[in-house]
Amino acid sequence: MTRLCVVRAGALSTVQDLGRAGWAHLGVARSGALDPGALRLANRLVGNPESAAGLETTLTGCDLRPTRATTMAVVGAEADVWVGDRPGDTGRPLAVPGGTLLRIGPARRGLRCWLAVAGGIAVDPVLGSRSTDTLSGLGPSPLRDGDRLPLGAPAGPPAPVDVTVPVAHPAQLDLAVRLGPRHDWFTPAALDLLFGTAYQVSPVSNRVGARLTGAPLPRAVAGELPSEGLVLGAVQVPADGQPLIFLADHPVTGGYPVIAVVDDVTPLAQARPGTTVRFHGPQR
Amino acid sequence: MRIRPVGAHALLLDFTANPAEPADLRAAQPSAAEVAGMVEAWRAELWRRRDRGDLVATEIVPAAATVLLNGVPDPMAAADRIAGWAPPSPATTALADADLLEVPVTYDGEDLPRVAGHWGTDVPGVVRRLGRTEFRVAFCGFAPGFGYLTGLPAELAVPRLATPRPRVPAGSVALAGPYAGIYPTASPGGWLLVGRTALTLFDAHAHPPALLTPGTRVRLVTA
Numbered sequence: 001m002t003r004l005c006v007v008r009a010g011a012l013s014t015v016q017d018l019g020r021a022g023w024a025h026l027g028v029a030r031s032g033a034l035d036p037g038a039l040r041l042a043n044r045l046v047g048n049p050e051s052a053a054g055l056e057t058t059l060t061g062c063d064l065r066p067t068r069a070t071t072m073a074v075v076g077a078e079a080d081v082w083v084g085d086r087p088g089d090t091g092r093p094l095a096v097p098g099g100t101l102l103r104i105g106p107a108r109r110g111l112r113c114w115l116a117v118a119g120g121i122a123v124d125p126v127l128g129s130r131s132t133d134t135l136s137g138l139g140p141s142p143l144r145d146g147d148r149l150p151l152g153a154p155a156g157p158p159a160p161v162d163v164t165v166p167v168a169h170p171a172q173l174d175l176a177v178r179l180g181p182r183h184d185w186f187t188p189a190a191l192d193l194l195f196g197t198a199y200q201v202s203p204v205s206n207r208v209g210a211r212l213t214g215a216p217l218p219r220a221v222a223g224e225l226p227s228e229g230l231v232l233g234a235v236q237v238p239a240d241g242q243p244l245i246f247l248a249d250h251p252v253t254g255g256y257p258v259i260a261v262v263d264d265v266t267p268l269a270q271a272r273p274g275t276t277v278r279f280h281g282p283q284r
Numbered sequence: 285m286r287i288r289p290v291g292a293h294a295l296l297l298d299f300t301a302n303p304a305e306p307a308d309l310r311a312a313q314p315s316a317a318e319v320a321g322m323v324e325a326w327r328a329e330l331w332r333r334r335d336r337g338d339l340v341a342t343e344i345v346p347a348a349a350t351v352l353l354n355g356v357p358d359p360m361a362a363a364d365r366i367a368g369w370a371p372p373s374p375a376t377t378a379l380a381d382a383d384l385l386e387v388p389v390t391y392d393g394e395d396l397p398r399v400a401g402h403w404g405t406d407v408p409g410v411v412r413r414l415g416r417t418e419f420r421v422a423f424c425g426f427a428p429g430f431g432y433l434t435g436l437p438a439e440l441a442v443p444r445l446a447t448p449r450p451r452v453p454a455g456s457v458a459l460a461g462p463y464a465g466i467y468p469t470a471s472p473g474g475w476l477l478v479g480r481t482a483l484t485l486f487d488a489h490a491h492p493p494a495l496l497t498p499g500t501r502v503r504l505v506t507a
Contacts, residue, residue: 020356021343022342022343023493024343024345024352024354025345025346025423025424025497025498026424026428026429026486026492026493026494026497027424027425027426027427027428027429027430027494028493048376056327077320094451108396111393112423113371126488126489127493131328136428137469138488141420147422178289178291178292179289179292180288180289180290181288181289181298182288205349226300226347226348226349227347227348227423227425227432228296228347228348228349228350228352229296229343229345229346229347229350229351229352229354230352231290231291231293231352231354233291234291251425252345252424252425253345253347253423253424253425253426258290261290261294262291262293263291263292263293
């Protein structure tokens with residue numbers, strides 16, 4: 001079996017596919033690639049089904065060596081890619097000879113890359129998915145130097161052509177939200193602050209959530225909210241009033257009120273600490 | 285029941301009185317047991333409706349006082365239909381017929397004296413009370429396979445530890461608030477430990493993967 005040797009695992013590289021939907025009632029989060037569109041594209045570029053498992057790297061990239069010749073593609077952050085000593089492009093299929101090092105360098109802009117390999121990463125699925133859930137620990141462990149990942153049999157030829165839209169890395173993210181389900185737990189002033197002031201992505205953000213710092217959002221209702229189900233993009237406001245936007249590895253239930261839900265969280269996958277976030281909604 | 289929109293693809297069925305409403309509208313607030321009964325009845329009804337094809341939802345997630353429907357193609361249309369469905373009576377749901385799971389428990393938890401203090405009894409009194417309570421899995425959360433068990437009366441609610449333990453062993457049987465729970469894996473935890481079980485609570489390769497699925501009736505029998 002062809003394997004992918006992990007020469008340098010990088011800061012946090014995990015196996016990700018499109019996640020394990022349908023188990024939240026048992027306390028199991030969906031998980032999956034933080035930007036599913038990017039993983040789908042990478043998979044198409046190497047001839048995989050879009051749902052195949054690839055790798056998600058964080059900030060520092062990773063270095064990998066396939067035991068046999070294969071096709072790979074890297075999509076996401078702006079980073080240098082090398083096939084051996086020759087530079088490669090992101091957003092295109094890369095022919096990687098057996099034993100040759102594929103290097104994804106540190107992200108110059110953005111944060112995360114998705115790497116697909118022909119045949120997909122073939123670790124054993126857990127509840128129908130190969131994704132690493134960093135909160136619960138389900139799925140394979142994050143990559144370590146020296147890991148040897150099994151690869152599946154290539155499903156088809158690499159895509160001859162695909163549309164690869166360059167990823168934008170704006171210094172400010174404008175996120176559309178819909179209020180609720182618990183906006184009535186907050187004062188009118190809190191809604192003015194949410195829509196009228198800028199927040200910054202905090203360094204303690206991760207795959208569970210993007211933590212924000214900025215104007216604390218004052219509550220109209222004191223006390224605890226009985227735990228209730230959470231969705232991807234929920235903007236939860238813990239006791240300190242600083243909002244937190246839940247991402248793929250979010251807990252399935254939570255006991256702090258959710259003031260609003262972000263329509264599309266994928267831009268947050270590339271948001272470095274310090275990135276400005278502004279919210280706007282259909283209501284305003 | 286209020287149906288609250290949650291983003292573009294989800295709905296929250298909310299069975300509590302809205303604390304943001306004026307107090308006079310909250311006067312007829314249902315009791316915690318009534319709320320839990322409605323959550324369970326609607327959870328069971330929505331799972332049935334989804335099986336029958338009346339409802340499309342990727343996730344139907346019960347919780348303390350709500351049921352979340354996630355992955356709903358047209359939430360507004362679904363909300364209209366759900367509002368027209370007769371709320372099932374808890375007495376007529378499959379609840380009464382659900383399997384009873386006996387969990388063998390060794391009652392040697394280090395917080396038993398603390399629970400006895402809260403309950404105004406002694407340690408054997410706590411064990412007897414837990415042993416004769418019929419619990420039900422109200423919902424899961426916190427970790428895969430961690431079920432929140434209801435069945436204790438509200439006056440026996442206990443506070444969590446002020447400082448959570450860094451590591452609670454897998455299989456620990458514990459209490460917090462009005463709930464009992466069993467840690468499926470070792471993790472940090474602030475619940476009061478009353479005992480332990482040798483049962484495997486979560487096995488991703490089993491069907492279903494969790495032993496304590498919502499709706500399951502549970503007895504904590506002395507091992």
